[in-house]
Amino acid sequence: MTTNGSGALLSTHGLYKAFGGNVAVHDVSLDLYPDRITALIGPNGAGKTTLFNIITGYERADAGNITFDGQPVTGMAPWEISRRGVVRTFQTPVGFPTMTVWESLQVAGASHNVLTGMMTNRGRRETAELSARADETLENLGLDQLIDTPVDELAAGDRKLAELARQLMAQPRLLLLDEPAAGVNPGAISRLSELIRDVHRSGIALMIIDHNLSFVLDVADYVHTMANGRIIAEGTPEEIAANPLVRQVYMGADT
Amino acid sequence: MSTLAAISALGSPTFWVSLLTLIGIYASVTMLLNVESGWGGMWDLGIVGLLAIGSYTYTIVTNPPGEFEVSYAPGWPVWAGILAAMLMTGIVAFLVGLPALRARREYFLIITFAFAEVFRQLAINLGDLTHGTVGFNSVARPFESFFQRDALRAVLLVVTWGAALLVYALTRRISRSGYGRALRAMRDNEPAALSLGIRVSRLRLQTFVLVGVAIGGIAPLYMWWLRYANPNVFKAQFTFTAWTALVLGGIASRFGPVLGVAVLLLFTELVELIDVPPELRNVHVAVHPLAIGLLLVLVLRFRPEGLLSERRTFGERARRQTSLDVAMAAVASRLRRLGRGDAVQAEAL
Ligand SMILES: Nc1ncnc2c1ncn2[C@@H]1O[C@H](COP(=O)(O)OP(=O)(O)OP(=O)(O)O)[C@@H](O)[C@H]1O
Ligand SMILES: [Mg+2]
Numbered sequence: 001m002t003t004n005g006s007g008a009l010l011s012t013h014g015l016y017k018a019f020g021g022n023v024a025v026h027d028v029s030l031d032l033y034p035d036r037i038t039a040l041i042g043p044n045g046a047g048k049t050t051l052f053n054i055i056t057g058y059e060r061a062d063a064g065n066i067t068f069d070g071q072p073v074t075g076m077a078p079w080e081i082s083r084r085g086v087v088r089t090f091q092t093p094v095g096f097p098t099m100t101v102w103e104s105l106q107v108a109g110a111s112h113n114v115l116t117g118m119m120t121n122r123g124r125r126e127t128a129e130l131s132a133r134a135d136e137t138l139e140n141l142g143l144d145q146l147i148d149t150p151v152d153e154l155a156a157g158d159r160k161l162a163e164l165a166r167q168l169m170a171q172p173r174l175l176l177l178d179e180p181a182a183g184v185n186p187g188a189i190s191r192l193s194e195l196i197r198d199v200h201r202s203g204i205a206l207m208i209i210d211h212n213l214s215f216v217l218d219v220a221d222y223v224h225t226m227a228n229g230r231i232i233a234e235g236t237p238e239e240i241a242a243n244p245l246v247r248q249v250y251m252g253a254d255t
Numbered sequence: 256m257s258t259l260a261a262i263s264a265l266g267s268p269t270f271w272v273s274l275l276t277l278i279g280i281y282a283s284v285t286m287l288l289n290v291e292s293g294w295g296g297m298w299d300l301g302i303v304g305l306l307a308i309g310s311y312t313y314t315i316v317t318n319p320p321g322e323f324e325v326s327y328a329p330g331w332p333v334w335a336g337i338l339a340a341m342l343m344t345g346i347v348a349f350l351v352g353l354p355a356l357r358a359r360r361e362y363f364l365i366i367t368f369a370f371a372e373v374f375r376q377l378a379i380n381l382g383d384l385t386h387g388t389v390g391f392n393s394v395a396r397p398f399e400s401f402f403q404r405d406a407l408r409a410v411l412l413v414v415t416w417g418a419a420l421l422v423y424a425l426t427r428r429i430s431r432s433g434y435g436r437a438l439r440a441m442r443d444n445e446p447a448a449l450s451l452g453i454r455v456s457r458l459r460l461q462t463f464v465l466v467g468v469a470i471g472g473i474a475p476l477y478m479w480w481l482r483y484a485n486p487n488v489f490k491a492q493f494t495f496t497a498w499t500a501l502v503l504g505g506i507a508s509r510f511g512p513v514l515g516v517a518v519l520l521l522f523t524e525l526v527e528l529i530d531v532p533p534e535l536r537n538v539h540v541a542v543h544p545l546a547i548g549l550l551l552v553l554v555l556r557f558r559p560e561g562l563l564s565e566r567r568t569f570g571e572r573a574r575r576q577t578s579l580d581v582a583m584a585a586v587a588s589r590l591r592r593l594g595r596g597d598a599v600q601a602e603a604l
Binding site: 057078090095096098099106107108111113118148150169 | 446452455
């Protein structure tokens with residue numbers, strides 16, 4: 001079904017990953033298009049996070065390859081993939097516990113090198129520009145009240161948002177969100193959908209893992225469903241919601 | 256030493272000049288240790304090893320030819336000795352860091368500790384170069400021909416604190432820069448740091464070498480203060496003192512290392528000065544480390560993060576800037592975005 005090449009920002013071909021005898025990702029090929037919000041759903045242990053880990057370089061695939069923007073990125077180190085514009089969030093957002101929200105946002109945009117890092121932040125120019133960007137990002141996500149809160153004192157939902165804000169500071173071209181709605185209180189979910197659409201409108205391609213189906217089906221334009229390491233279905237939210245196989249392995253198992 | 260002698264020591268300028276110089280040296284080393292271990296999360300238990308490399312390099316290359324029975328004595332000037340020490344410690348830090356930084360934190364600690372001991376053994380065994388266990392009983396000092404003994408001591412005190420100020424300025428710059436934040440980020444959460452494009456392994460090595468070079472610059476000061484070099488000087492005791500001071504002052508804070516060193520060294524010197532009858536000498540010697548332990552326990556009981564803390568250093572204050580700064584930057588970034596013709600963004604505004 002997947003079309004190869006033109007238009008796809010990220011493509012994976014035949015990714016395979018086993019931990020011991022446990023196959024976490026089994027022959028996964030998918031194309032990700034920047035003009036639609038893509039979701040990845042599937043029951044616990046389906047291999048969704050492992051797929052993110054492979055794409056972002058945290059795990060090495062046993063087989064298969066990945067291209068981003070037409071370039072092969074298979075086997076690259078996480079920092080290198082991040083610098084190319086593929087940025088992910090983590091399912092458990094620990095963040096930088098010794099920093100305040102504001103400070104952790106400053107980590108992303110600055111130069112990290114010993115020499116250039118110390119030089120570019122000389123004076124205030126760079127820092128001031130970064131601050132402005134951080135303030136803007138936090139405001140957009142409604143986190144401006146928590147700007148000086150230490151990251152390890154945030155509530156679970158706020159921590160998710162702070163993580164999203166921090167990763168946005170890295171100016172990604174493709175953002176992979178691992179369960180952004182987990183821990184976010186139900187009343188705030190619709191606002192989260194709005195935020196995510198805003199992010200997408202600002203020109204960032206998106207792929208979202210989440211277990212909250214009403215959220216996923218609402219925010220996504222295209223959905224891949226995984227089970228036991230394989231992609232078992234893909235399509236529009238309507239198609240996925242109506243797919244008997246998906247209902248069986250996913251919704252049936254989860255509700 | 257009688258009570259009288261102890262009191263007169265307290266009143267003597269020589270005592271204070273010497274102690275304050277030592278505090279300046281330890282403060283510099285501990286601030287650098289803090290960059291590496293406090294912010295960078297690399298638990299280095301071999302900091303004295305780098306100091307030994309720097310000290311020996313300086314002493315060997317600056318000693319006048321013929322004064323000691325060694326095969327290499329080029330008799331370089333002091334400034335060249337300082338540069339040589341910095342270069343050599345930098346190179347050694349690179350060579351040690353390359354394998355050691357691949358190891359996990361706990362192993363890194365053991366490896367650095369081991370390397371420091373290896374260097375000491377090398378100093379003992381490379382007698383042709385280092386004069387073996389005897390070492391060197393004189394060290395070339397700057398300004399020696401311009402000042403008399405006491406005046407020279409005072410001058411070197413000022414030079415030492417000048418260097419300490421420089422090191423402080425360096426660590427302050429680091430703490431406020433993208434580099435410093437990257438260090439703390441990778442210490443706190445390596446996967447998250449990587450996800451922001453921080454090249455963690457290279458940053459560690461760069462930091463280890465940077466600290467090495469700087470320690471190499473401090474080593475000659477230590478030699479000027481001590482005026483001799485032998486393998487006994489570079490035992491792990493030095494590393495432990497720096498670590499104790501770091502924990503006491505507040506690990507990962509900015510000024511904590513200086514405060515910790517001052518408190519610790521003043522305290523230990525005063526304990527040292529307490530006068531005891533000869534039959535209690537042994538007890539006195541044994542109580543010395545106990546007293547340091549007690550000081551540490553007391554501070555950590557009431558201030559678990561040390562006298563100063565990372566949180567105090569990097570709290571809200573980190574984001575204080577004039578609102579003009581922020582406003583200007585916001586305008587600049589918006590203009591730039593419009594200039595780029597980013598239609599989507601402009602529309603979103
Ligand atoms: N580092 C690892 N070592 C061993 N097994 C692993 C590792 N990471 C994942 N697995 C296994 O791989 C399978 C897929 O896990 P993964 O975390 O990718 O699932 P998931 O779809 O993200 O699930 P969830 O919805 O619970 O987050 C699971 O069986 C898991 O136990
Ligand atoms: Mg997961």
